[in-house]
Amino acid sequence: MLLATWNVNSLRVRLPHLKDWLATNPMDVVALQETKLPDTDFPMDEIETLGLHVAFSGQRTYNGVAILARQALQDVVAGIPGFEDEQKRVLAATIGGVRVIDVYVPNGQTVGSDKFEYKLRWLVSLREYVAAELARHPRLVVLGDYNIAPEDRDVHDPKAWEGSVHVSEPERSSLRALLAVGLEDCFRRFEQPEKSFSWWDYRMMAFRRNAGLRIDLILASARLAEKCAECRIDKAPRKLERPSDHAPVVARFDI
DNA sequence: ATGGCTAACATGGTTAGA
Numbered sequence: 001m002l003l004a005t006w007n008v009n010s011l012r013v014r015l016p017h018l019k020d021w022l023a024t025n026p027m028d029v030v031a032l033q034e035t036k037l038p039d040t041d042f043p044m045d046e047i048e049t050l051g052l053h054v055a056f057s058g059q060r061t062y063n064g065v066a067i068l069a070r071q072a073l074q075d076v077v078a079g080i081p082g083f084e085d086e087q088k089r090v091l092a093a094t095i096g097g098v099r100v101i102d103v104y105v106p107n108g109q110t111v112g113s114d115k116f117e118y119k120l121r122w123l124v125s126l127r128e129y130v131a132a133e134l135a136r137h138p139r140l141v142v143l144g145d146y147n148i149a150p151e152d153r154d155v156h157d158p159k160a161w162e163g164s165v166h167v168s169e170p171e172r173s174s175l176r177a178l179l180a181v182g183l184e185d186c187f188r189r190f191e192q193p194e195k196s197f198s199w200w201d202y203r204m205m206a207f208r209r210n211a212g213l214r215i216d217l218i219l220a221s222a223r224l225a226e227k228c229a230e231c232r233i234d235k236a237p238r239k240l241e242r243p244s245d246h247a248p249v250v251a252r253f254d255i
Numbered sequence: 256a257t258g259g260c261t262a263a264c265a266t267g268g269t270t271a272g273a
Contacts, residue, residue, distance in 0.1 A: 009272085010262060034272085036263070061263050062271075107272060147273070166273060199273070202260035213273075245261075245273080 001096060001253045003029040005143040005216055006237075007104070007199075007246035011035040011066070014244055015043060017237050021248065022050060025234065028070045029095055030248075031102035033145045035064030042066070057088045065091040065102045065144070083125040090126070092133070098224065098255070099137035101130070103144035108165045116165065119147070123174040131181040139255070140221040142183060145246065147215055148175045150185060154214035156195060166213060183219040186231040186251045198233050199246045207238055218251040227253045 004027045008014040011032065022030070030052075035042070037058045047054045047068055057078035058064030065088060067073060073093035080090050089104040103126065108119035134140055148171045152158035161167045179185065187196075197212025206212065218231060230252040238247045 013262070034262095109271085109273090164273095201273070204259055206260095215273080242261090 001028045001098065001255050002250060003027065003031070003100070003141060003143065003218065003253070004248045004250045005031045005033070005102070005145070005218060006248035007033040007145040007216060007244060009034050009036075009244040009246065011037055011043065011064070012041075013242065015046060017240060017243070019046070019050065021234075021237050025248075025250070027068070027250070029098075029100055030068040031091075031100065031143050032066040032068070033064070033102070033104035035066050036061060037064055055091060055093050057091045059086075059088045063088045063104060065089060065104055067091055067093050067095075067100060067102050069093070069095045071096050080125045080129045083122070083129075085122070089122075094137070096255075097139060098253075099133055099140045101133065101140070101142045103142060103146070105145060105147045107147050108171065111163065111165050111168050111170075120170055120174055123171075123178065127174075127178045127181060130178060130183065134182050134221055138221060138223040140183075141218060141224055141251075142220075143218040143249075143251075145215060146175065146217050148172060149213045149215050150175055150217070154197070156197065156211045156213070161213075166215060179219065182221055184222065184225040186218045186220050186225060186228045187214070187233075187249070189225065189228055190231055196233055198249055200238065202245055216246055216249045218249055220251070220253075224253060224255075227255050229254050
């Protein structure tokens, strides 16, 4: 089973890239973030034409998540149950016996801001949700845009980023607490190229300089992680005209 | 120098992203 996560930064703009990418990289499951579309505008027909089932939870202008899958999606749940939130950032579904939770973690803006506090609160709720889901689903994958670089090796210039949003200790500690309930970062199960990143700023020729962060993660339960055969970042779509600032991340599971 | 791009909403300039 091949799964991918991709923050497309507007599905309206990136639909051609997504279709081209899927044509050469057929996936069983794709988790999208920042679709930036209300559900009434979701390009359902175009996705279904690709032979994919789809579930989505979106809003105008901001946020928005969607799951595309070769097989039918079962038990679709939007949001974090019990956590009141206008922002459409979470979508769960069961596909082929695997529980999939697609997450778009809040950005956090700056350390100490209201949005930062919201990010930390949000991560506590996510952790509680994941703990409950793990008890019900031994095969669980939680993938998406975490807006946290787990370690300094996931940052192009750790000195320059030290203490700032995406790398700060409260955020990293929240991520470690999430992993501690029983998830593993699939990417780090394997030897990887030095300076592997999944996001590069649009400005300052950041992609050409590989000045990026690894913030898009595929986390899997122990039972699933042990079946992980590959995990990689595909930089190719980031090289196209008018790209998303994020690259897709792919994981393959022998199930 | 706290910017630099990009997208949405708007139709010029603000908000937000990371």
